[in-house]
Amino acid sequence: MSEGPDKKAFEQRLQAAEDAAQGSARESEAKQASSARRAIELAMRLGVEMVAAMVIAVVVGWGLDKLFHTSPWLMIVMVPVGMAAGIRNLLRAAGKNE
Template sequence: MMDDDPAKGHDDRTTFDQRLAAARNRAGLDKPKPVAEPQADGPNPFSLAMRLGAEMVASLVVAVAIGYGLDRLFHSSPWFMIGFVPIGAAAGLRNVIRVMGPAKKD
């Protein structure tokens, strides 16, 4: 059946490991994966434009919703909505300027 000689089992194991390592090297399985270099030019322009557009729209939608809610609450249509639209536009522009401004160096 099987030999109970521990020295022979250890020797077979090391030769198997050596043959396995050699086969993996030949197949290219043990090569380190290339690390993607960070983009030197900054983020993708399309994703940046989408983000800036979404920031502007979101701030305006929130401002209009708050103005509409206050107009409904106080029955003062459309004065709160008219007042909150410039506030929402200013908030959106502030976010755009913050994103497009100089990057912080840590």
């Protein structure tokens, strides 16, 4: 069934159908849909991204303070570092999706 001229005719028709399916209209439509999906995906990510860095920075600072008995100085130092890391996360997430 899959041998001989039948198969050749099938391949030709498949090729023709694929060419027809890749018309310009469909391509731009697909591109639009994927960019919208990326936008939603990005919006879902960004909010948490910044807060997470902040939380981790404060927890690390607090833990180091407990370890070295320097409360509360290391935690205070870590807060701007956490903010910077949050911005870094944002930039990285936005850059990946361009």
